[in-house]
Amino acid sequence: MRVTFTSRRQSAHKAEGSIELAKTKRGFDWKHKHLLTIAQLSSEEIRFLLQTAHGFSDVSTRSIKKVPALRGKVVANLFFEDSTRTRMSFHLAASRLSADVVELVAKGSSVAKGESLRDTARNIEAMGVDVIVVRHDQSGAAALLADSVNCSVINAGDGQHAHPTQGLLDAYTVAQRLGRDDFDLSGITVAIVGDIQHSRVARSNIHAMTKLGANVILVGPPTLLPSGFSQLGCELAHDFDEVLPRVDVINMLRVQFERIQSQAFPSVREYAALYGLTTQRLAQAKPNVTVMHPGPLNRGIEIESAVADGPQSTVLAQVTNGLAVRMGVLYLITRVK
């Protein structure tokens, strides 16, 4: 599907924006060799990155879905945790930029024999890799790698800490859906709902949305929403129904059963009743509210199927946009020595 920006506000904006850009072009001083967190980026850098991603969005709609921008570069996917979307998305993004991609699966590799993360990465780098895309269950793993190797490192999710490309693609999707061609999200209120505590998606989303000017309300049971999150400039709420009518975007998080160690809520059924997004509950929200979910979906728990597949859902647009965003990230970081 072609990524297009459609609203009317948008087209007026676009016309002005492109004239301004054309007049004042033609460069932006991008300094980051690694993408570890969104916290490391300024609002201006996030906007430039998303603008760059938009420039790549048409590549996936061509008959030959390839441009030569990363010809001769090698990208290594180093995933120590399960992933479908992110791994494939990075693989495809790199392929569409004409880079070569190598995949390392932790099972069946030396990692299974006890090789340390740092040793694995250094060995991979010694084979002439330009970018390592890493996912790991330990927070800080990507930063550790970036300190250990000379090539670029992209964090594809580290523990509960950060998942920057998810935050970026979610911001891109909100901008696209609400017609903010300049990636300024001022005046938009975003609710992030569910298991905030264990969610790196939530953390990266908070940074991305607030830096672009949106208001963020975090919603979840007290056991999954530590009060410390208010320090990130968010409103905290435990009553989903009270928050619903006030928001423009609802980002439903997956309940991460694999990370929840103690009894965070009495039963899955009670969680679904209080925090699940059902058709009935959606009716209380603004009629044009945008519903997001990073996937994979727990259908019937945090989101009802009819909502996930409904017209307000951006679940699949998020996946499509993820590809453009990852192309943009790969392109920019490989241009920094």
Next chain:
Amino acid sequence: MIFTVTDARFGERGYDTHMQTFADANAVARLIDDLGVRIRGDLTGAVGDAPLADTCAMVGIQSRGDVMAQRLAAQLELPNDRVGSLDITLYRDDLSEVGPQPIVRTTEIPFAIDGLNIVLVDDVLMSGRSVRAAMQSLMDFGRPRRLWLAVLVDRGGRELPIHPDQVAVDMSNATTNNQQVAVTLTPTDERDAIIIQDCDGA
């Protein structure tokens, strides 16, 4: 403004001191009009009685060639969906050079290029490297019947075996090595002009 950027064309403050207007708005209009007449001649010669709207298309190289392509297409009465615009950033051969990152823009080719006579349009032709990149980019969309090249200004100084089919004005002897030719076109710029600018040490 969305982000801090530096201007490659005129420096930060816009039009700079050491510059002269080679062609003003009226002259540019005449040059483009004349170019259009000659392109029409080429295309008609190639397709015979078939309507140009069925057999031909224009593709401009961003960010001035696309404006020219729009104007030429209007003159040749080609429909809007026969006008494309190419961003060649990703196809440039100097991509690995460090420095400020160019803004990647979308390429928009709203028609199937296979079998068409396509006129590639750019404002200034010099080394030929942009044209090479544009040809490579365009070929990724399909196989045109024939590609033509039309430019407003031929600056000379070719580094590749590329020769335009139509040139509005040959300036290969009108400038010295430390001068630069810039084309401004509305609505991207404030006015239509061809400008010669001294670039001391730049």
